[in-house]
Amino acid sequence: MLLIPCPNCGPRDETEFHYGGQAHVPYPENPSELTDTEWSRYLFYRENPKGIFAERWVHSTGCRQWFNMLRDTVSYDIKAIYPMGTPRPDSAGAPAAESGTASLAADSTTTGTDAPNIPGTSISHATAPEGATK
Numbered sequence: 415m416l417l418i419p420c421p422n423c424g425p426r427d428e429t430e431f432h433y434g435g436q437a438h439v440p441y442p443e444n445p446s447e448l449t450d451t452e453w454s455r456y457l458f459y460r461e462n463p464k465g466i467f468a469e470r471w472v473h474s475t476g477c478r479q480w481f482n483m484l485r486d487t488v489s490y491d492i493k494a495i496y497p498m499g500t501p502r503p504d505s506a507g508a509p510a511a512e513s514g515t516a517s518l519a520a521d522s523t524t525t526g527t528d529a530p531n532i533p534g535t536s537i538s539h540a541t542a543p544e545g546a547t548k
């Protein structure tokens with residue numbers, strides 16, 4: 415089980431939270447101009463990286479506030495907690511990478527690197543046991 419550091423309440427068990435999917439999925443500027451394919455991509459297509467992933471969480475049994483989390487999908491290490499509406503605190507979340515188009519820029523799927531050096535709310539050892547599943 416994850417020990418999730420709520421920015422308002424402090425560390426709490428994972429069971430107090432609900433997962434909200436991928437973070438930083440921008441609403442289309444002109445949704446009425448999208449084709450059905452573009453709309454379905456906005457609604458349903460999400461990244462599934464092996465490595466650092468930006469995701470939304472809500473502390474549903476606590477303060478009921480949403481926040482973003484950078485989590486390693488391999489090790490379950492929580493790399494950072496940051497407010498909704500703020501950019502990813504690492505370099506992988508450049509706005510151009512969120513347009514839904516394929517990008518070969520350096521991204522979070524890169525493995526073999528240490529955690530990004532994130533000032534502020536970086537968490538160093540909020541680790542699930544080896545082999546833990548969500």
Ligand SMILES: [Zn+2]
Pocket residue numbers: 420421422423424473476477478479
């Ligand atoms: Zn909370």
